[in-house]
Amino acid sequence: MKKLINQPEDVVVEELQGIAYAHGDLVKVHYNPNFIVRADAPVKGKVGVISGGGSGHEPMHGGFVGMGMLDAACPGAVFTSPTPDQMLEATKAVNGGAGVVHIVKNYTGDIMNFEMAAELARAEGIDVEAVITNDDVAVQDSLYTAGRRGVGITVIAEKISGAAAEQGRSLKEVADICRKVNAQGRSMGMALTSCTVPHAGKPTFDLPEDEMEIGIGIHGEPGRVRMKLKSADEVTAMLMEPIIGDLPYKSGDNVLLFVNGMGGTPLLELYVIYRKAYEIAEQHGLKVVRNLIGPYITSLEMAGTSITMLKVDDDLVKLWDAPVKTPGLRWGV
Amino acid sequence: MSISRDDILAWLQDVARIIAENRDYLVQLDSPIGDADHGANMDRGFRAIMGKMGEISDKDIGTIFKTAAMTLIATVGGASGPLYGTFFLQAGTKTAGKMEISIEEWAVVLEAALAGIVMRGKAEVNQKTMVDALTPAVQALKQAVAEGKSQAEALELSAEAARQGMLATIPMLALKGRASYLGERSIGHQDPGATSSYLILNSAAKVWNGV
Numbered sequence: 001m002k003k004l005i006n007q008p009e010d011v012v013v014e015e016l017q018g019i020a021y022a023h024g025d026l027v028k029v030h031y032n033p034n035f036i037v038r039a040d041a042p043v044k045g046k047v048g049v050i051s052g053g054g055s056g057h058e059p060m061h062g063g064f065v066g067m068g069m070l071d072a073a074c075p076g077a078v079f080t081s082p083t084p085d086q087m088l089e090a091t092k093a094v095n096g097g098a099g100v101v102h103i104v105k106n107y108t109g110d111i112m113n114f115e116m117a118a119e120l121a122r123a124e125g126i127d128v129e130a131v132i133t134n135d136d137v138a139v140q141d142s143l144y145t146a147g148r149r150g151v152g153i154t155v156i157a158e159k160i161s162g163a164a165a166e167q168g169r170s171l172k173e174v175a176d177i178c179r180k181v182n183a184q185g186r187s188m189g190m191a192l193t194s195c196t197v198p199h200a201g202k203p204t205f206d207l208p209e210d211e212m213e214i215g216i217g218i219h220g221e222p223g224r225v226r227m228k229l230k231s232a233d234e235v236t237a238m239l240m241e242p243i244i245g246d247l248p249y250k251s252g253d254n255v256l257l258f259v260n261g262m263g264g265t266p267l268l269e270l271y272v273i274y275r276k277a278y279e280i281a282e283q284h285g286l287k288v289v290r291n292l293i294g295p296y297i298t299s300l301e302m303a304g305t306s307i308t309m310l311k312v313d314d315d316l317v318k319l320w321d322a323p324v325k326t327p328g329l330r331w332g333v
Numbered sequence: 334m335s336i337s338r339d340d341i342l343a344w345l346q347d348v349a350r351i352i353a354e355n356r357d358y359l360v361q362l363d364s365p366i367g368d369a370d371h372g373a374n375m376d377r378g379f380r381a382i383m384g385k386m387g388e389i390s391d392k393d394i395g396t397i398f399k400t401a402a403m404t405l406i407a408t409v410g411g412a413s414g415p416l417y418g419t420f421f422l423q424a425g426t427k428t429a430g431k432m433e434i435s436i437e438e439w440a441v442v443l444e445a446a447l448a449g450i451v452m453r454g455k456a457e458v459n460q461k462t463m464v465d466a467l468t469p470a471v472q473a474l475k476q477a478v479a480e481g482k483s484q485a486e487a488l489e490l491s492a493e494a495a496r497q498g499m500l501a502t503i504p505m506l507a508l509k510g511r512a513s514y515l516g517e518r519s520i521g522h523q524d525p526g527a528t529s530s531y532l533i534l535n536s537a538a539k540v541w542n543g544v
Contacts, residue, residue: 083406144516200373
């Protein structure tokens with residue numbers, strides 16, 4: 001294992017210390033239990049929006065804490081869900097009296113820990129609405145699995161829900177807009193390489209030099225099918241077709257197109273992917289009105305990409321365009 | 334024969350040791366079908382329980398189990414934290430105020446603990462999870478108790494049933510948890526959660542039987 005770390009067990013706390021030094025103007029870091037919270041939290045009268053998940057997906061979620069996006073984020077150990085005490089304390093820290101939305105990616109551990117946290121928070125008199133993201137079309141049959149995974153749409157849902165909360169919308173309205181984003185968004189990812197969890201010390205799975213994994217999740221867990229490496233255009237088509245066919249998107253729809261890097265893929269390649277994804281969308285009559293390109297929901301140093309597409313209306317576009325000021329996403333301010 | 338508060342403490346200490354010894358093994362099992370964190374997470378949780386031994390050493394079994402539960406919930410994360418946390422929480426509810434329990438009571442405790450895991454994880458047998466090791470262990474224990482077998486023999490039979498249940502997960506298709514995303518490719522791998530469940534129950538049999 002070749003990594004710029006000190007001790008595997010210290011990576012998350014040392015990362016948090018770095019974030020505190022770097023972004024003290026935007027966020028505060030709380031230790032034991034660990035969470036990153038907006039510097040001005042709680043914002044009185046505003047719905048709080050929090051998320052959380054295993055570390056190793058940076059900038060998600062901690063990099064999205066700040067005005068116009070998340071009020072707090074709870075980082076777990078690498079690729080491990082955070083714990084209910086973190087979520088409970090984060091929920092209390094951001095509760096401005098209007099309730100708190102929990103944005104939870106559909107993974108067994110995340111669901112169970114957030115469920116326990118919501119039960120505890122409600123017992124303390126805080127209104128909590130949980131929204132589960134499950135946009136990964138690579139998982140086909142939810143009867144025989146833990147259900148579709150929450151992946152790229154989570155980044156967009158956090159941005160749009162944060163903007164809705166900033167506008168002063170109610171708890172139910174913010175939760176509903178988050179559910180709408182999830183319902184209208186679809187994603188699929190692929191990997192060129194595995195990744196190494198620091199405490200495991202070796203790659204999570206073996207992927208030969210000339211092969212790729214299609215339908216990968218964001219934890220280095222193997223995906224749907226493994227095959228010989230293909231060109232960027234062919235790979236893009238293999239990701240775009242299941243996405244477009246699933247919702248289904250229809251000709252004339254306006255969409256937000258998000259090409260994400262898994263951590264080890266350069267922007268150069270992501271723009272090559274975006275080029276083809278854009279063309280495929282246009283061929284289907286979809287108008288790409290907004291985009292996001294870059295590593296926003298990563299899987300440590302994994303090389304690969306995921307594509308997320310969200311069908312948007314005027315309200316969603318306005319919320320997307322609304323000012324945001326976080327370490328990982330910033331515009332309009 | 335019975336199981337005393339000190340037996341429970343000795344069991345938790347042994348589990349912490351066994352999990353630490355098997356940390357890398359559990360990580361290895363979790364790598365092909367999960368996310369390579371089960372051993373590290375369980376080790377972190379039981380180490381944290383060891384850090385609480387001072388404050389629970391003179392407490393009743395219910396308090397010991399509840400402290401272990403809250404510690405696991407707060408330190409393990411993943412799915413295992415809430416699942417084993419709920420396991421010990423239910424065990425603690427059944428043993429509140431008790432300084433020792435009979436083997437008959439232990440069967441009731443274990444059944445309640447398993448019911449807690451099933452409630453939290455919504456898993457059934459044959460889905461390639463810890464439930465596949467725990468369910469036969471509870472059944473074997475109840476049967477042994479009903480047949481009037483000795484405590485030592487009942488614990489032994491229960492641990493062996495857990496081992497068989499763990500091995501039975503190898504050919505299973507995963508239907509819950511992260512392994513389920515693999516579909517057919519989950520077949521042929523032993524479930525890490527079933528493995529840690531076996532290790533925990535086997536430790537109880539060994540420690541309480543003085544093996």
